[in-house]
Amino acid sequence: MTAEPPVPPTSDTAGEPASDTAGEPAQRRRRDAAETRQLLLDAARQRFARDGYAATTVRDIADDAGVNVALISRYFTSKEGLFEACLRAAGDELRRTTVQTPADRVPETIARHIADPGAAGLSSQLSLLLRSSGDAAADEIRRGVLVRSSEQLAAARGWRPGEPGSEQILLRAQMALAAGIGVAVLRSSIRLDPLSSATEQDLVGPLRDLVDALLPPRES
Amino acid sequence: MTAEPPVPPTSDTAGEPASDTAGEPAQRRRRDAAETRQLLLDAARQRFARDGYAATTVRDIADDAGVNVALISRYFTSKEGLFEACLRAAGDELRRTTVQTPADRVPETIARHIADPGAAGLSSQLSLLLRSSGDAAADEIRRGVLVRSSEQLAAARGWRPGEPGSEQILLRAQMALAAGIGVAVLRSSIRLDPLSSATEQDLVGPLRDLVDALLPPRES
């Protein structure tokens, strides 16, 4: 329950990039634990983000990935373990996406990634962040990701930890994050029109207005 | 599958108000189909909103309501049917809450209701709206509720159906709705601090900024 058993070399982003949609990638090496692990991770993230944790079965994930169900238990201990791995990956991806953006460019960056309809995009990662498995460990991971993300966003707009008046800024950053997540879900999972068919061009303006209103670039 | 069988007089908001939290309401008439139906509806909405559809079992709901499991099938045909009834109720409640607010007061109204932590509050109804059962009928109901709500909000800010340039306004209204839902979920389900411990006072300012930025009170 504590030790992750045979776990392959944990190389993120395996050699063969997972094909975007159905159909295995041209030809894959017939036996490659790292790649198989990654295939499972990608399939799981997509399912979990779109359908939620409980509605997703391990057989669904295994079929999507084109591998055997038992490998989920082997590589991730359990369905819970796989979910936690997805959350961790989402956290990494989120950090990788938004870190080192010039601070005043943050809203556009977010907007551009939210607009991306791809299954591997940030939109999918954001949706994942409000899925819950009921497991305490997973909840803790998700909370950590959300806290870090909102702090990062808040820091770009003048928030400093502990500084008395600036707690407001963190609160507003969390609301901006919540808004982004809400938009992502209504777009990709619920498919509400015209929101879901809006292009990046359509979204970037309103999203900038939203973020700037919550987190004014200058003083609060 | 099409006819809702014995269905009692469908009196909404039964005589005995459902107790807010655990513990049956003082004394209830021992056999009252309408009240039982309402108890189930309340318990189900709460569970569905907090935990999602698949993660909620009919036995959970029945236990919360203090009634027998079989009554769910009797009164709502199936778990799906109960979920659809919850969505319909959320739609009614949402309409009832936001209709006939002076248009410029909409953000405060929404803010005040989102801030309400009560299980019966609008916050719970909003959270419910992004839960999915995978069933097409339920999806259609939810889409209808979301469309009506966003159109109502958009209309308060100058949107007129079909009018060419005003499609923008509808899009922005949907983003505002998405933001509200995101905030509600992060507050009540995910419990992200400091967002989840913020008071109505803390929320109303940022929320007004958010709505006004997306939907300027005057011209677009």
Place this chain on the structure above:
DNA sequence: CGATTAAGTCAACATATGTTTACTTGCGGA
């Protein structure tokens, strides 16, 4: 008061699902 009917209970069933165990197969080094 007695019978009729609706409201509620109980137990069982069929199935879906997470997980494990024993087995097979292909890869890589000696």
Place this chain on the structure above:
DNA sequence: TCCGCAAGTAAACATATGTTGACTTAATCG
């Protein structure tokens, strides 16, 4: 080339869950 071991497979198991049907109990009406 051959052997050992990791990678993958298949089938079975235990359990949880939605639903049903037969039964019991309390209201209501004559």
